[in-house]
Amino acid sequence: MSAYIIDTGLVTPLGIGVQATYDAMLAGACGVRELTRFDTGELEQVRGGQLAEEDEKTLYSQDQGDGDLTLSMILHAAGQALAGLDDGPAPALVLATNFGLMEMLEWCWRERHDTGRLDPDSFRLQQEVVETILQRLDLGQPAAQVSLSCAAGAAAAGIGLDWLRNGRAERVLVVAYDTLTQFCWSGLANMRTISTDRVRPFDRDRSGTIFSDGAAAVLFSNRPADAAAAIGVLHGTATNNNAFHLTTPAKGGDGSRRVMAAALQDAGLAAADIGLVSAHATSTAANDVTESTAINAVLGEHAAAVPVAAFKSNLGHLFGAASLAEMILALHSVRAGKVPPIINLENQDDACKINAIRQAAVIGPETIALVNSAGIGGNNAAAIVSARTGQLPPVPGRSGRVRLVSAGWVLAGSTGADSALPPAGAWMEGSGLDEYKPQLESVKGYLDPACRYALGAAQLCLSNGAADLPASDSFGIVAATEYGAPQTGYAFYQGLLDKGPRAASPMLFPYSYPNTVANLVAIEFGLAGQHMVFSSLADCSEAIHFAESAMRRGAADHMLVIAYEAVNEQVIPDEWRVDNGAVCLWLTSDQDGDGAWRWDEEKEAAAHGGTVLDLLERVGR
Numbered sequence: 001m002s003a004y005i006i007d008t009g010l011v012t013p014l015g016i017g018v019q020a021t022y023d024a025m026l027a028g029a030c031g032v033r034e035l036t037r038f039d040t041g042e043l044e045q046v047r048g049g050q051l052a053e054e055d056e057k058t059l060y061s062q063d064q065g066d067g068d069l070t071l072s073m074i075l076h077a078a079g080q081a082l083a084g085l086d087d088g089p090a091p092a093l094v095l096a097t098n099f100g101l102m103e104m105l106e107w108c109w110r111e112r113h114d115t116g117r118l119d120p121d122s123f124r125l126q127q128e129v130v131e132t133i134l135q136r137l138d139l140g141q142p143a144a145q146v147s148l149s150c151a152a153g154a155a156a157a158g159i160g161l162d163w164l165r166n167g168r169a170e171r172v173l174v175v176a177y178d179t180l181t182q183f184c185w186s187g188l189a190n191m192r193t194i195s196t197d198r199v200r201p202f203d204r205d206r207s208g209t210i211f212s213d214g215a216a217a218v219l220f221s222n223r224p225a226d227a228a229a230a231i232g233v234l235h236g237t238a239t240n241n242n243a244f245h246l247t248t249p250a251k252g253g254d255g256s257r258r259v260m261a262a263a264l265q266d267a268g269l270a271a272a273d274i275g276l277v278s279a280h281a282t283s284t285a286a287n288d289v290t291e292s293t294a295i296n297a298v299l300g301e302h303a304a305a306v307p308v309a310a311f312k313s314n315l316g317h318l319f320g321a322a323s324l325a326e327m328i329l330a331l332h333s334v335r336a337g338k339v340p341p342i343i344n345l346e347n348q349d350d351a352c353k354i355n356a357i358r359q360a361a362v363i364g365p366e367t368i369a370l371v372n373s374a375g376i377g378g379n380n381a382a383a384i385v386s387a388r389t390g391q392l393p394p395v396p397g398r399s400g401r402v403r404l405v406s407a408g409w410v411l412a413g414s415t416g417a418d419s420a421l422p423p424a425g426a427w428m429e430g431s432g433l434d435e436y437k438p439q440l441e442s443v444k445g446y447l448d449p450a451c452r453y454a455l456g457a458a459q460l461c462l463s464n465g466a467a468d469l470p471a472s473d474s475f476g477i478v479a480a481t482e483y484g485a486p487q488t489g490y491a492f493y494q495g496l497l498d499k500g501p502r503a504a505s506p507m508l509f510p511y512s513y514p515n516t517v518a519n520l521v522a523i524e525f526g527l528a529g530q531h532m533v534f535s536s537l538a539d540c541s542e543a544i545h546f547a548e549s550a551m552r553r554g555a556a557d558h559m560l561v562i563a564y565e566a567v568n569e570q571v572i573p574d575e576w577r578v579d580n581g582a583v584c585l586w587l588t589s590d591q592d593g594d595g596a597w598r599w600d601e602e603k604e605a606a607a608h609g610g611t612v613l614d615l616l617e618r619v620g621r
Helices: 018-026 053-062 069-082 102-115 120-127 129-137 152-165 182-190 224-229 251-267 285-305 319-336 449-463 486-499 516-525 541-552 601-607 612-616
Strands: 003-012 092-097 143-146 171-178 214-221 232-241 274-278 307-309 368-375 379-386 401-411 415-418 475-481 531-535 558-565 581-590
Touching: 003 018, 003 069, 003 152, 003 224, 003 319, 018 319, 053 069, 069 102, 069 129, 069 171, 069 214, 092 129, 092 152, 092 319, 102 120, 102 182, 102 486, 120 129, 129 143, 143 152, 152 171, 152 214, 152 232, 152 319, 152 368, 152 379, 152 541, 171 319, 182 486, 214 319, 232 251, 232 319, 232 516, 232 531, 251 285, 251 368, 251 379, 274 285, 274 319, 285 368, 307 319, 319 368, 319 379, 401 449, 401 541, 415 449, 449 516, 449 558, 449 581, 475 516, 475 541, 516 531, 516 558, 531 541, 541 558, 541 581
Parallel strands: 092 143, 092 171, 274 307, 274 368, 475 531, 475 558
Antiparallel strands: 003 214, 003 232, 143 531, 171 214, 232 379, 368 379, 401 415, 401 581, 558 581
């Protein structure tokens, strides 16, 4: 089953609203301007995709976000998507981001650095962003936030589609967002991903990307009553992991190729059905070549006839909002019949053998667009949209049961593995957790404590299962964390404050992402299948739902479910307490079952006396 797209919203450096952004792109405008929000120190690039001054004033004047720019962007984009909503069920909510309310978190960390205390009210607001948006917009359940680096937006659209297909919601609002801050700008600049020139997708002189503020929102529905108001359809989505390297694209664009092919399969479409590709197109030396290779591999002989857009040439890179914004702009281009040209593409690289749009491309109203996205850590996502509306087709599925193959855990009072869950009792008591280091071959050097715990739990879990792991692209990972990897984020920011932006450690920065833990597990064990990370939520149930759904619809045969936390007293308010550790479950689909997808309750009761969620929810606050 597909999903109706009812309405959309955008806040970008080129304007507020989808039409304003699209018109500016069609006119060849670029949203990169001088950064004034924070001190860039001695960094080489002092220009980025900061919102226009008048647009910031507009957002602040409405005061939806209580003076916080990021909250205002989220609420304004969401308001656009909800503007025409009639009576009916309140939409569920999926948020998507790289860094969350980072400006607010920076304030908390600076206060800890300068005064030795951390404001619990500010910290709670940024940590409980999902609940904040639910209350401000009077939305319904379920609700979650996902972190899949710069593929987060399209991945969140996939979560929304999944909820609609499974009957967990009738409407879903997806909002992807991120804001330029000193933390993210310094980290990415010191990793040398930011160009000191311009964003030049597929150009032989490209030298990197430039990041930007942005928020994007889409309201999805599967209600027949909403069909008349629909402006388009989301046909299918997919996620995966390169399982190759934390910061380098997979050879030959393998991860991108597989995720686009999986999205086509999920949508029930063939390569010949695609009439437009919105490329990730970061303008980095490696990505543009590997993505071009992947596009050709997926589309085959059809590739030469398919125009390829690169919206980042105008917008810059909107971080976690990028792929959802690009999905919106691809749909709008189809509806308008014209795709904005790629600016700054002067001499196309011979290694990028694609039909890059040099002048505005005219396309028909029946065009189906494939949106490709990727992100640090090897995260990939793809989505397929069109302006076609009508009766939604049914979604194919499989029957069977979920079976627990094994469990592994690294907890304060107990480290081990079994074919069942760890026994109830005092396993969260004791000490020595910080001394635990997994004996891994491929991961060397620095590891955030959350990475150590999760890698160790995964190693224990998988070593207790079958001798040979199944095919990597059928084995996926879903993770859940409330706090991510804050110890490394805090350490990076303290270096920035003490030494200046230019000296902030590029080695620490990649380990500060909430999803890095799951990415390293994928790399360590070669698990390249379905991939998702839920963040800023104490409840782990969405991770369970995602794993179950992936296996039910045939997108995975096996899933690791990982819950992890690792915080210290510096990164949370003084009165808060967190039980650190990690739990990993290996789940598999059992096609010999009786057709019901449910936990093996008898085995759980014998092993634990409770449920999987009882165990997973012990890791966290």
